[in-house]
Amino acid sequence: MTDDCTRKPTRLVLLDRDGVVNSDSSDYIKSPEEWHPIAGSLAAIAALNAAGIYTALCSNQAGIGRGLLSARDLAAIHVRFRRELADVNGRIDLWRYCPHTPDSACTCRKPDTAMLKDCMQEFQISPNATAFVGDSVKDMQAAIAAGCLGILVRTGKSDQHTAISENESRELGITWVADDLAQAVELISRLNLQSDSSGTPP
Numbered sequence: 698m699t700d701d702c703t704r705k706p707t708r709l710v711l712l713d714r715d716g717v718v719n720s721d722s723s724d725y726i727k728s729p730e731e732w733h734p735i736a737g738s739l740a741a742i743a744a745l746n747a748a749g750i751y752t753a754l755c756s757n758q759a760g761i762g763r764g765l766l767s768a769r770d771l772a773a774i775h776v777r778f779r780r781e782l783a784d785v786n787g788r789i790d791l792w793r794y795c796p797h798t799p800d801s802a803c804t805c806r807k808p809d810t811a812m813l814k815d816c817m818q819e820f821q822i823s824p825n826a827t828a829f830v831g832d833s834v835k836d837m838q839a840a841i842a843a844g845c846l847g848i849l850v851r852t853g854k855s856d857q858h859t860a861i862s863e864n865e866s867r868e869l870g871i872t873w874v875a876d877d878l879a880q881a882v883e884l885i886s887r888l889n890l891q892s893d894s895s896g897t898p899p
């Protein structure tokens with residue numbers, strides 16, 4: 698478990714997309730019609746915005762590398778995402794995705810950390826003031842390697858994490874598990890309240 702006394706209040710939340718913001722699909726999300734937000738997820742992003750916390754999307758989109766969708770298709774999906782998010786007064790401050798396949802030698806695909814580090818660099822925010830919310834072991838491995846607080850949500854594809862036991866998640870260094878993004882955001886605000894009230898770390 699992370700020693701939360703040493704953590705600064707969260708100023709940046711990195712978000713995986715599929716299985717966190719919208720329902721995931723084994724066939725990839727290839728069009729705006731296939732993009733369906735998970736209940737409460739868009740309002741949760743708006744709550745982060747309202748709390749003055751930056752948000753950045755860090756999404757593996759290997760479907761592009763596989764030729765299943767184009768960068769233009771992805772942009773169209775994100776137009777819908779942006780529009781539905783704006784309807785609840787929410788926004789994503791930075792959009793990042795990795796278009797490469799697992800067998801490419803890129804450094805952006807999670808569990809590699811280039812996307813996460815790029816976002817923190819962009820906002821000049823340190824890893825100990827950053828949380829990453831994801832639905833897979835790969836996300837948590839990336840969060841831990843980048844030094845962020847990892848929060849695993851249970852809204853992903855069931856094969857990705859329901860098999861993780863408490864011991865395994867401890868070994869992986871997964872700090873928090875939340876039912877969904879809404880609960881993850883609640884956790885983040887609670888942690889911030891604690892770090893505010895406890896003052897400077899000992």
Ligand SMILES: [Zn+2]
Nearest residue numbers: 795803805806
């Ligand atoms: Zn990549």
